Amino acid sequence: GENVEQHPSTLSVQEGDSAVIKCTYSDSASNYFPWYKQELGKRPQLIIDIRSNVGEKKDQRIAVTLNKTAKHFSLHITETQPEDSAVYFCAARLSYNTDKLIFGTGTRLQVFP
Amino acid sequence: DTAVSQTPKYLVTQMGNDKSIKCEQNLGHDTMYWYKQDSKKFLKIMFSYNNKELIINETVPNRFSPKSPDKAHLNLHINSLELGDSAVYFCASSHETVAGNTIYFGEGSWLTVV
Numbered sequence: 001g002e003n004v005e006q007h008p009s010t011l012s013v014q015e016g017d018s019a020v021i022k023c024t025y026s027d028s029a030s031n032y033f034p035w036y037k038q039e040l041g042k043r044p045q046l047i048i049d050i051r052s053n054v055g056e057k058k059d060q061r062i063a064v065t066l067n068k069t070a071k072h073f074s075l076h077i078t079e080t081q082p083e084d085s086a087v088y089f090c091a092a093r094l095s096y097n098t099d100k101l102i103f104g105t106g107t108r109l110q111v112f113p
Numbered sequence: 114d115t116a117v118s119q120t121p122k123y124l125v126t127q128m129g130n131d132k133s134i135k136c137e138q139n140l141g142h143d144t145m146y147w148y149k150q151d152s153k154k155f156l157k158i159m160f161s162y163n164n165k166e167l168i169i170n171e172t173v174p175n176r177f178s179p180k181s182p183d184k185a186h187l188n189l190h191i192n193s194l195e196l197g198d199s200a201v202y203f204c205a206s207s208h209e210t211v212a213g214n215t216i217y218f219g220e221g222s223w224l225t226v227v
Binding site (some may be wrong): 032034038042043044045046049051087089093100101103105108 | 157161203217218
C-alpha cells in the first residue's frame with residue numbers, strides 16, 4: 001500500500017537553532033502535503049501545507065519544500081523556541097482517494113532553552 | 114465554540130465491554146473520519162464518511178462499527194473491547210477546497226481497556 005516515511009523520529013535542538021524534518025511518499029501522483037503539530041495531550045493541528053504545483057511555501061518561521069521528482073518534502077523551522085517542542089506529522093493525500101491522508105510516523109522535536 | 118467535539122474524553126473500561134464514542138462537527142464539512150493513535154503515536158485512519166456514506170474502511174476488526182446519522186455526526190461503537198484497543202481515538206472532519214482538504218481533529222478520546 002501507499003506509505004509516507006518520516007525522519008528523524010526524534011530531534012533535539014538548542015533554542016535559536018533550525019530544525020528540519022524530512023518525508024518521502026510513494027504515490028507519485030499525490031498532490032497535497034500538509035504538516036501537523038501535536039503538542040502533548042492535544043490534538044494534531046495543521047501548521048502549513050503545500051500543493052504539488054508549488055516548490056516552496058513559507059509562513060513566518062516555518063517553511064515547507066517539495067521535490068516532486070524525488071517524491072520528498074521537508075519542514076524547516078528556523079529560530080526554534082521551546083514552544084515549538086511537539087510531535088510533527090507530515091502527510092500526503094492519495095491521488096486516487098482524495099479523502100485519504102497517509103500520515104508519516106511522526107517526529108518528536110525537543111527544543112532546549 | 115469547538116469545531117469538532119467528541120465525547121467522552123476519557124474512558125476506562127473492562128475487557129469484553131461495549132462502548133461508544135460520539136462525535137459532532139459544526140463546520141458544515143461533508144467528510145468525517147475516525148483515526149486511531151496508538152502508544153507509539155502512529156496516526157492511522159479507520160473510517161471515512163462523506164455525507165453519511167462510508168468511503169474508507171481500513172482493515173479494522175468488525176467489532177468497530179461507525180454510524181453517521183447525519184453529515185454532522187459520526188459515532189464509533191466498539192464491541193467486545195480488547196486490551197489492544199487501548200489508544201487515543203480522534204474524530205476529524207474536512208472539506209475540499211482549491212488549496213486541499215484540511216483535516217480538523219477533535220480533542221481525542223483516551224480509551225483504556227483493563
